[in-house]
Amino acid sequence: MARDIQLQRNPAIRYALLAIGWLSVVLGVIGIFLPVLPTTPFLLLAAACFMRSSKRFYLWLINHRRLGPWIVDYLDGQGIPLKGKVYAISLMWLSISLSCYLVPLFWARAFMLTSAVLVSLYILRQKTRVAP
Structure with missing residues (x-):
């Protein structure tokens, strides 16, 4: 599943997106165990940030054995x-x-x-x- 990945050229914005992406991954994982934090929105935000900052991290996230299906199913409209x-x-x-x-x-x-x-x-x- 490869979406159109367009990396940000500005290094400052790229690093900010990476930081937001990883923070979102952490919050999404915490949300799996803590019901007050939503998992899917944080993982979707992480995927969006990684899509613009790091092809490697984006592919890692969407192909992750546990986290990937949360994102891919939603993006593919499977429900x-x-x-x-x-x-x-x-x-x-x-x-x-x-x-x-x-x-x-x-x-x-x-x-x-x-x-x-x-x-x-x-x-x-x-x-x-x-x-x-």
């Missing part, structure tokens, strides 16, 4: 597996509910609940990938 949708929405609402219980600030609760509703709607609107 999200039903199990993944249920897992993501369930864990998100569990963590948001706990956070709302622990945080007494109305504005913080409103922000968390609004975010959870919008993310849930986004996930539900994505195509559901049929199991192979």
Whole structure:
């Protein structure tokens, strides 16, 4: 799976994109285990940054045994597996509910609940990938 890779010519921008890309990879991996951090958006951001800064890192990420499918399936329009949708929405609402219980600030609760509703709607609107 090779997309049109156009590397940034400006070295400062290239290094900034590399740094953002690696930070996104780290946050995406943490998001696999921590439900309050979304995995796929961080991995997509990393892929976009690497696509413009390092062909080697871009190919490493999309061909990675564990991380690659998150990116490739989304970019190819194959959708999200039903199990993944249920897992993501369930864990998100569990963590948001706990956070709302622990945080007494109305504005913080409103922000968390609004975010959870919008993310849930986004996930539900994505195509559901049929199991192979």
